[in-house]
Amino acid sequence: MKELSLNILDVAENSVKAGASLTQILVTERNRVLTIEIIDDGCGMSEDVVRSVTDPFYTTRTTRSVGMGVPLLKLACEQTEGTLTIESVTEEVDPERHGTHLTATFNMDHIDFTPLGDVSSTVLTLIQGHPDTDFLFQHKTDRGVVKLDTRELREVLEDVPLNSYDVMEWVGAYLREQYEELS
Numbered sequence: 001m002k003e004l005s006l007n008i009l010d011v012a013e014n015s016v017k018a019g020a021s022l023t024q025i026l027v028t029e030r031n032r033v034l035t036i037e038i039i040d041d042g043c044g045m046s047e048d049v050v051r052s053v054t055d056p057f058y059t060t061r062t063t064r065s066v067g068m069g070v071p072l073l074k075l076a077c078e079q080t081e082g083t084l085t086i087e088s089v090t091e092e093v094d095p096e097r098h099g100t101h102l103t104a105t106f107n108m109d110h111i112d113f114t115p116l117g118d119v120s121s122t123v124l125t126l127i128q129g130h131p132d133t134d135f136l137f138q139h140k141t142d143r144g145v146v147k148l149d150t151r152e153l154r155e156v157l158e159d160v161p162l163n164s165y166d167v168m169e170w171v172g173a174y175l176r177e178q179y180e181e182l183s
Contacts, residue, residue: 003117004036004106007076009125010069011038011102016130018042020099022151023126027119027139033082034106034116041099044090053086073104080110120175123148124168131163146178 008025015023020040028035045053054074074084082105091098106113123137127150134154139146148171150162160167 002114004034004073004076004114005117005119005122007069007073007104008036008038008119009122011073012122012126012135013129014069015040015042015100016126016133018044018100020133022134022136024136025119025123025138026136027116029108029139029141032108034108034113036102036104036106038102039099044093044098044100045086045088046090050086050088054084070102076114077104077106079112080107080114082106120172120179123175124172127171128163128168131161141182143182144178146175146182148175 008027012023012025015038018040020042022041024037024039026035026037026039028037053070055071070084070086076082077084083103084105085103086100088100089098119137119139123135126133126135134150135148136151137146137148153162153167153171157167162168162171
């Protein structure tokens, strides 16, 4: 993929498909290392699935026989001397604390580092496509933090759908404004 934001979109979509009510997207830039964490409270994956999910010829989809999202993310990490780890607990094992935690690290100074890209559009796309799912997005840098929590929006908006035009316009402007303050 040309931008890591597309990998984030792919993994977060998997979280929604796994029944997550909350998906956290945490991006941290520190000491020229980019860390992306995607944490969900979905149904989780068995140990066998966690071991297999980085294999491009493994997928839970019935529409095609390969799944490239996580394997491509792992490759992007490893090309920069970074790492990809996945921890998951199934709902059957722990009905209270189930879900998946993916952590990807990248050396930002490596020649093969893939740029983060337009992560604001990724967040907007997730909210637009899944207005009943909550997302916590946070991007920490040395210059400051960009944050959006749809749970906070729901408290203020009450019965207004998150994917309504006015809300989506406001969210886009809110994220842009926060990123401009970091510049």
